[in-house]
């Protein structure tokens with residue numbers, strides 16, 4: 418039995434950047450010469466948020482819930498997967514208090530797309546945009562992310578008993 422009426426969750430994800438793929442982050446299509454590689458639409462930010470929500474409730478992670486061996490999830494819209502996970506959160510009797518995230522990418526510049534991402538997430542999670550934080554960082558040209566070969570995302574969420 419938890420002593421507090423809230424739970425915290427952490428999520429992390431990374432996808433490789435490849436040619437001939439759309440770049441979709443936070444449910445927003447971003448014009449770029451490459452996109453993220455994955456079985457679904459590879460929305461790295463939404464995947465980190467999904468894992469944070471599942472982690473907060475100590476549920477199996479995204480890879481267990483939506484296996485990449487399942488044809489059903491091929492090119493899946495990650496926002497639709499997030500909707501399913503948010504329903505699970507509500508079924509467990511919880512709502513989201515706030516969400517804090519990082520997108521770590523050397524390129525392209527994320528700043529201009531963040532308001533739109535917040536709007537999509539706000540609608541999907543019934544959460545005022547004031548409670549959604551999306552920060553954009555680079556890797557100072559270091560490692561695979563810094564060499565523009567991958568994009569990472571991190572998310573922390575607090576859910577509270579409704």
Ligand code: ZN
Pocket residue numbers: 430431432455459460461464
């Ligand atoms: Zn992913």
